[in-house]
Amino acid sequence: MAADTSAPVLTGPRLILAGFVLALTNFMVVLDTTIANVSVPHISGGLGVSPTQGTWVVTSYSVAEAICVPLTGWLVRRFGTIRVFMAAMIGFAVFSALCGLASSLGAMVAFRIGQGFCGGPLMPLTQTLLLTIFPPQKRAAAMGAWAMTTVTAPILGPILGGTISDNWSWPWIFYINLPIAIFCIVGVFTLLRKSETKTEIVPIDRFGLFLMVVWIAALQIMLDLGREHDWLGSSFIVGCAIVAAIGFVTFLIWELTAGNPIVDLRVFRHRGFTVAVTALAFSFGTFFASVVIIPQWLQSTMGYTASDAGYVTAFNGVLAVIFSPIVAKLSNKVDPRALVCFGIFWLGLTSVLRTFWFSGADFWILAAPQLVQGLGMPFFFIPLTIIALGAVNPEETASAAGVMSFLRTLAAAIGTSIGSTMWQNNAQTNRAELTNILNNGDQVIANAQQHGLSAEQGRGLIERVVEQESFALATNHLFAFAALIFFVSAAIIWLAPRPARPVDPAAAH
Template sequence: MNGKAEAAQPLTGMRLLLAGAVLALTNFMVVLDTTIANVSVAHISGSLGISASQGTWIITSYAVAEAICVPLTGWLAGRFGAVRTFTFGMIGFGLFSFLCGISTSLGMLVACRIGQGLCGGPLMPLSQTLLMRIFKPEQRSQAMGVWAMTTVVAPILGPILGGTISDSWSWHWIFFINIPVAALCAFGATRLLRSAETPTEPLRVDRGGLVLMVIWIGALQLLLDLGREHDWFSDPFMVALALISAIGLVIFLVWEFTDDQPIVDIRVFRHRGFTVAVTSLSFAFAAFFASAVIIPQWLQTSLGYTSTYAGYATAFTGVGAVIMAPIVASLTNKVDPRALVCFGILWLGLTSLMRVGWTADADFWTLAMPQLAQGFGMPFFFIPLTTLALAAVEEGETASAAGVMSFLRTMAGAIGTSVSATMWSDNAVVARSEIVSRLNTDETVAAMSAQGWSLDQIRGVVAQQVEQQALALATNHVFLISAFVFAGAAMIIWLTPRPARVVDTSAAH
């Protein structure tokens, strides 16, 4: 197998086009699944009889599992071969998609989403690796451009597709549609990519680091997801989870720093530029991803939007990103990347402030325009920030640094979702009590009674208004906090030095 892999040559003709399509379609499907469930949470919550905050576990469980598995990609490819790992990952992704679709409880669905994330985590970086192997050197930049477009377009179509499927059929089909795609891509990989297999060797896996990572991340995510329902640290179980997470993180960091082949190479944090860049990335991405989860829930639970129209409203983010991505890519080597990143993150903060004035009677375009504006700033944030981070490390550390970036970005999105969902729910409770004290008065009852309303009708109208306005105020509060987070993330980027070398950003996944 090894000799075969070492003699592998770039593909040509129709075989190359089909293989490239398989890899691009795989990446599209994996990225799509990060957003397709966002607008379906209301449907899933209603079907399974759970709260909206519990529904976010469906999103965070996938993201956390994916984050855990991404650092294992290099070891899996080196131990079993990139094509073989890719094929089995695709088969597993399809199988867990089927199990997600037939889930009848929250526990089953979350467990299957974890399986999806574990199988899907390596697929994105492996699709990049295999693209670089099957295309000739002079064709690789164009191939990576097409691959990058699938990464940008998938989040646009995710909310629209998820909403349309949930409204027209049922939420189960947002998972079932993965099955034929996974089968097609797995079959295509075995038929078309066999000659692109990578060399294998009996590599040692950092079992201790892997176990520690699963323990502290799992404890942290359980704490974030269950904390509100258990009144946080008044519950001994929540205290235990916090201690396990904190102690586990410390032991994990010490273990990884001293291990010869760490699962997460934390030595890259010795470079100030990398540390500052990924810190900025983590905070900004947490605030960005949280909005992608909160907005669809608010539109459906409070404003009466269907999943389809919630998808239309949120998908506008991707339109601006598609337009600006090539422009920003050309500017990265001409303008100080720190200035581009600072502008991009501040722009995201500005779009958060645009949402602070949202009310319960906001029309479609009032909701959609900040999404469109946000999209124009996203490439200024993502593309130059990748350049800044990877240029700060040594050339031999680029792959490790890219893996750490992907891990932290995904974890930041999951944590940001959990924190914002809790904040949103808690603020709604506070706002609800304040509004009730002002609206539910004798004067209100007398005024509405004079217009012919019965007491039961008055109570119903008041309750509906209180709920709508409370959620609107809670949403505004979340975006106000997000604006401050964006501002802080934008300012700290100036602590990183300007890149001293040009990097191949295709290493970032």
């Protein structure tokens, strides 16, 4: 969405305060994508469900956000930027409160979906409003501040989520949104209500929206519930697979022929865009899955608290903050394909480092790959956006950016579901294999009894060791597969042509 240059431009303290309010809004929304990751075991325990089911708290938010992002442009044109922003913020606050009050998994998933629907438009809207209220000569600095909130929020999310879960209770990871949301609502209403954009009656692709919701929902339900229902052994899962497949094909046909599509798939005719978003989807889906699974492993079998797991996870953003401005400058001087290849390849190398993790690893052995991973993140995101948006026609930039955001968010949900399933299944296989080759189990029990433990406690000790090693091996195998995906994604980026035109730095952020 382009900035509305006809809106009044703020000056002085009002401009600074408005910029702070918008940056804080973006920070809150991005924070919510990671703050729940380290709290999944706490939420699962509080709701009486398995950790695998607990990941639905993460995937449901991502799916809802993915569905709502393509609607942002239509909502703004139909109702106005400020009205949509205010409604989204109020809804985000209400659903945040309801998430904290949820007493069942069904209620939690429903409220997270509502939170995702409301949070989806806020990130692009904050960017649009910043470009609207700041004069042209100050927009680069404004977007730099906006980008820093996008980078720093994922660092603080795991730390904040772990600290709150350990020292208070998990509902407070949602309640903390309330004072921030109220402050931002009042701030936007007070400072920016005169910056409202013009509205117009525009058609919406209702059937395309219906098809998108159906096939995405069916696919996500299949991925989330498949393991528990024996996959194709369940008629329900088979039904979801059929609905997802038919819905997806119908969606493609409809969107390619509709006059006003909800998702403009015609931008995929540009080879550079297609290659870039393919690399983005696979890489980001793989990356986000690891961000969810690592805290689960640390808390479920490694004995870490949520706070300590948050510190380990948060290290991946440190170098990202440092190198983001450097990469932004390099993008105008170096072939962006080389930068993307380096960034994704670096993510693959850090995944290889994680294949050497073991059950006795100390904090820094676990945190070191997280720290060095951050170096590759800005090389991955910023130049990849330049390649994708530089490949399409100028008038298609907004549509292409919306498609990228949609696929990135959807890839996060799908990657998390597939990664969690692979991890759990691999752990079960490892457990069976380790049990079969276990040596001197009776001797271990006898030694335990000599040290004052009962036979039952001795068997529990063996069970604990087997479980710990099975999940450690599953984590190694998962990251070996992740490294392969990263390496392939790094290679295919060279199939894209070098961007034929420059891209606005704001779009790259």
